[in-house]
Amino acid sequence: MTLPHAILGFLDYGPMSGYDLKKYFDQSVAHFWSATQSHIYKALENLEQNGMVESQVIQQEGKPNRKQYRITDAGRAELRRWVSTPLPVEAKREAWLIQIFFAHNITNAEIASLFENRIERLRKSLSQCQLAQKSLDENSKKVNSKRLENLWQLTLDYGINYFENEISWLEKTLPVVQELPPLISPKK
Secondary structure (H helix, E strand, O other): OOOHHHHHHHHHHHOEEEHHHHHHHHHOOOOOOOOOHHHOOOOOHHHHHOOOEEEEEEOOOOOOEEEHHHHHHHHHHHHHHHHOOOOOOOOOHHHHHHHHHHHHOOHHHHHHHHHHHHHHHHHHHHHHHHHHHHHHHHHHHHHHHHHHHHHHHHHHHHHHHHHHHHHHHHHHHHHHHOOOOOOOOOOO
């Protein structure tokens, strides 16, 4: 139930539309949690049905009306309960490692190419974290709360460390992949 809790967390900062929430997801937590616009609206609908948020239609001139959501006392209590409850450690699932595990029938060069491609994509993710740093800095100025800023920074630092660590492991492991024993012909 993480998405609804993340939405409650954002709404705890202040009222927002579904569009605003999507922007906040993309600018602040995308390095560890993503959400589509449709999932956000579905979660908002459920949260409203459960009394965790309330909505208000705001009339706008020259634009479509805006539906804005705000957290209720029940939503705030649920958010507090959830953030103070330890979560279980989730099993790590990495589809690309399944590829590597069963890559015995492709060449070392093909396996190395998988590693190199992953390094490139991780570097892009790392650069997105650097963009997230800019958003974090800008949002920190808006909320003027050192506590919030520090908590946001901890999660961004985790993302940066995660990507740097995996890149380091891939770069260290790539020479091993390039020197694997020769490809064995499949049994007939």
